[in-house]
Amino acid sequence: MSLGLVFAAILAVAAMAWWLGFVRARRLRAIGRLHSLPAYHGAYAALWAAIPALLLLAAWAPVQSRLVDQAVMSSPEGRALPAFEMQRESILSEAREMAHGDLEQGFNPESRTLAPRIRAEESRYAIMGGAVALLAALAAAFLALRRSAPEFRARRGVERWLMVLLFAASLIAILTTLGILLSLMFESLRFFKLYPVGSFLFGTEWSPQTAIRADQAGSSGAFGSLPLMWGTFFIGAIIAMVVAVPLGLMSAIYLTQYAHPRLRSWLKPILEILAGVPTVVYGYFAALTVAPVVRDFGLSIGVSSASSESALAAGLVMGIMIIPFISSMADDSIAAVPQAMRDGSLAMGATKSETIRKVLLPAALPGVMGGVLLAVSRAIGETMIVVMAAGLAANLTANPFASVTTVTVQIVQLLTGDQEFDSAKTLAAFALGLALFLITFLLNLIALHIVRRYREQYE
Amino acid sequence: MSSGTPSRWTDGSMHRRVRRRYAAERRFRLLGLAAVGVSVLFLAFLLYTMAAKGLGGFMQHEARLPVNFTQSDLFVDPATLRGPDARQALASADLEGVIAKAATAAYGPAAQEMFGDAAIDQLTSAIVDNPDMLNGSTTLWLTVASNVDVAAKGEGDAKAEQLVRTLEGKQALRQRFNTQFLTSSDSTDPTSVGVWGALKGSFLTIVITMVLAFPVGVLAAVYLEEFAPRNRWTDAIEVSINNLAAVPSIIFGLLGLAVFLNVMNLPRSSPLVGGLTLALMTMPVIVIAGRNAIKSVPPSIRDAALGVGASKMQVTFHHVLPLALPGILTGTIIGLARALGETAPLLMIGMRAFIAAPPGGVTDPATVLPVQIFLWSDEVDRAFVEKTSAAIIVLLLFMLLMNGLAIYLRNRFERRW
Numbered sequence: 001m002s003l004g005l006v007f008a009a010i011l012a013v014a015a016m017a018w019w020l021g022f023v024r025a026r027r028l029r030a031i032g033r034l035h036s037l038p039a040y041h042g043a044y045a046a047l048w049a050a051i052p053a054l055l056l057l058a059a060w061a062p063v064q065s066r067l068v069d070q071a072v073m074s075s076p077e078g079r080a081l082p083a084f085e086m087q088r089e090s091i092l093s094e095a096r097e098m099a100h101g102d103l104e105q106g107f108n109p110e111s112r113t114l115a116p117r118i119r120a121e122e123s124r125y126a127i128m129g130g131a132v133a134l135l136a137a138l139a140a141a142f143l144a145l146r147r148s149a150p151e152f153r154a155r156r157g158v159e160r161w162l163m164v165l166l167f168a169a170s171l172i173a174i175l176t177t178l179g180i181l182l183s184l185m186f187e188s189l190r191f192f193k194l195y196p197v198g199s200f201l202f203g204t205e206w207s208p209q210t211a212i213r214a215d216q217a218g219s220s221g222a223f224g225s226l227p228l229m230w231g232t233f234f235i236g237a238i239i240a241m242v243v244a245v246p247l248g249l250m251s252a253i254y255l256t257q258y259a260h261p262r263l264r265s266w267l268k269p270i271l272e273i274l275a276g277v278p279t280v281v282y283g284y285f286a287a288l289t290v291a292p293v294v295r296d297f298g299l300s301i302g303v304s305s306a307s308s309e310s311a312l313a314a315g316l317v318m319g320i321m322i323i324p325f326i327s328s329m330a331d332d333s334i335a336a337v338p339q340a341m342r343d344g345s346l347a348m349g350a351t352k353s354e355t356i357r358k359v360l361l362p363a364a365l366p367g368v369m370g371g372v373l374l375a376v377s378r379a380i381g382e383t384m385i386v387v388m389a390a391g392l393a394a395n396l397t398a399n400p401f402a403s404v405t406t407v408t409v410q411i412v413q414l415l416t417g418d419q420e421f422d423s424a425k426t427l428a429a430f431a432l433g434l435a436l437f438l439i440t441f442l443l444n445l446i447a448l449h450i451v452r453r454y455r456e457q458y459e
Numbered sequence: 460m461s462s463g464t465p466s467r468w469t470d471g472s473m474h475r476r477v478r479r480r481y482a483a484e485r486r487f488r489l490l491g492l493a494a495v496g497v498s499v500l501f502l503a504f505l506l507y508t509m510a511a512k513g514l515g516g517f518m519q520h521e522a523r524l525p526v527n528f529t530q531s532d533l534f535v536d537p538a539t540l541r542g543p544d545a546r547q548a549l550a551s552a553d554l555e556g557v558i559a560k561a562a563t564a565a566y567g568p569a570a571q572e573m574f575g576d577a578a579i580d581q582l583t584s585a586i587v588d589n590p591d592m593l594n595g596s597t598t599l600w601l602t603v604a605s606n607v608d609v610a611a612k613g614e615g616d617a618k619a620e621q622l623v624r625t626l627e628g629k630q631a632l633r634q635r636f637n638t639q640f641l642t643s644s645d646s647t648d649p650t651s652v653g654v655w656g657a658l659k660g661s662f663l664t665i666v667i668t669m670v671l672a673f674p675v676g677v678l679a680a681v682y683l684e685e686f687a688p689r690n691r692w693t694d695a696i697e698v699s700i701n702n703l704a705a706v707p708s709i710i711f712g713l714l715g716l717a718v719f720l721n722v723m724n725l726p727r728s729s730p731l732v733g734g735l736t737l738a739l740m741t742m743p744v745i746v747i748a749g750r751n752a753i754k755s756v757p758p759s760i761r762d763a764a765l766g767v768g769a770s771k772m773q774v775t776f777h778h779v780l781p782l783a784l785p786g787i788l789t790g791t792i793i794g795l796a797r798a799l800g801e802t803a804p805l806l807m808i809g810m811r812a813f814i815a816a817p818p819g820g821v822t823d824p825a826t827v828l829p830v831q832i833f834l835w836s837d838e839v840d841r842a843f844v845e846k847t848s849a850a851i852i853v854l855l856l857f858m859l860l861m862n863g864l865a866i867y868l869r870n871r872f873e874r875r876w
Contacts, residue, residue, distance in 0.1 A: 169682060171696070173679060173696055173699045176699070177703060184717075251494045255495065276800075276862055277858070280830075281800075285505055323497075324498070383709045387833075437707075440706060440707055441706070
């Protein structure tokens, strides 16, 4: 017997409760006028039957797996397992797979004796938890059904449950934010126990290659994040913005002020397509087509260090990717400038471009700035383009033809190798993630604040 | 402004000034057009490059190979090939040697390695289908090895091109649609790779994402827009939703790694974990789109429903939500399209492993199309370039389909009040 079966049984109880509640309420119509429709009486009983029992079941599942582990470890088969933790874990997980029927034959002989024990313990605890949950469902359904009467406010009860559901759904956003913060901070703290915070923040050397065994040479990696921060800033906030801000702003001006509506109805979707192209496609394009051109150009103007993985190639493509974003933000802020200001300027005899440059843009500037900050936050968090086109060498250089690396590239690099989870290397990725999260969070906060303040100014 | 004398509108200098200002106007306008033009040209160039490089990936060359089994050193009893173990019997036989020998006999010593693993598979299937073949000689069309295929498409090395010329001289080379590319999974041999496994992984992942993110997103949007009291708690929810929509996607990958894999011990590389991670990422997008759609439903609808005695909950679920649904769906589809193209968070939760079989369920190890593209782009073999671009074409087609659906929904069902 598995918990899945219990789940199905609870749903069946709920369906039955719905039907009973519905039928009872319909019969009550003979006695007097119902406050709630029969369907609400049914739903009331069903919700009471299902929700508490399912919550109980959800709470039980993790408890059960821990109890099963405990029981298995204290059994004679479990005590015979080797003491070395990794070996024991691998045998246990193999035995678990065998117990669930996912695996025919284990690699370790111990897992064969362990599998039936695990299966027995699991079914024992599943019957225990399942019985409690099922009893809870039946009891709740019974109590709910007993309440049905003509004047019983079943609809109010159902709506209260719905309200709880709505609130719970909106809580998930906060839980996600908390989950991100806590998980990043927890792992970062473990990293900072291994490596000092100061050297992480202000160190200029990044070479995370740690040895696997302690006696190997070069066992101490250096985790100075400054070159990564610089690379991130250089590609995302300088090169990409030099491309994206003028082009995005001019696109927005042209589309909103000059373009014929029919032309606009063609051009806007094209910009939207540009925004919808997956970043891995941009990355491939940057690495395969743009990077060689940039390198050849660098060599031709005499930069001997021009690399085939250059900051410029990644930044250029990233800038193009950001254009639609800047364009739509600028579009919104220009549209928010009151019509009276535009009319006033035109009435004074200013041409359209003079009006735009001297009236609309200054008035829309805060909104545009907010949009640019949001764009920067998006650019520095962008991963695939830089992973594929920007390279791995942590250089502190302002040479756009050289290879630089970014925070996101290093996170990917650190976490996609095969190593144990507790090494300084993998933990460093979480510290970088925390830094990235805090920086983008701050940028977003400032940007949203600017945009909101600016909107209020004209409302 | 400073001078007290009135302007003389008929003066020549005034005409020149006006002309200059109009010229500046035209320049500005052209600048704007150029800015849009850059984006359009870039997109066109991007699509052209992918099409030029990738369309070849859907085609494959095969060469004619006369095989004389009686002269080969193959010792397989045709009787064992009638049973269900035929493939096993052939797996231990030296089919590779048979092919190499036949190829050198037909096209000279340079042709010894002109067929790869895909050809062995094809020969196996051919023999299983018709075991009597082994008693005589036959002529087969077999897929050529990747270096010959690349050479036949005009980008190979000199030796392979020489071979291609020989083959073409004997009219022993032809091109056909590469159905395998759409039906098989990842492989180390570029001639037998396919996107099916990755597509299936993407599909399972997106289904999980949709099943989780859509209801939660819609309910959260309903709560925030219709029921939430104005207080600090609601503000906190709103700030975190707006912020989550702008958090870098790789951070969600880190969250998935730390919570779903390390704390909850869910299966690594599985569409389940991928879908959960992407659902957290997509949910804020749906909430924001949902709130805008709900906000645009006019208050008169709510007032009318309340007026005839509906409860607040009934107003919302019977009237407001159905009217807002097209807008919510549009936002959802756009959010899901973004999730479909997402790569970085899935790399974090281990979906970059080499997986040669399509996933059977949501807990099996799988990869998704964008990650597959990333993996192939890392391969050194030249033949992977066109496979990568071909996979990109498939991905872009799906994106186009989803975005087209969103635009259709918006135009067809969205009402403006």
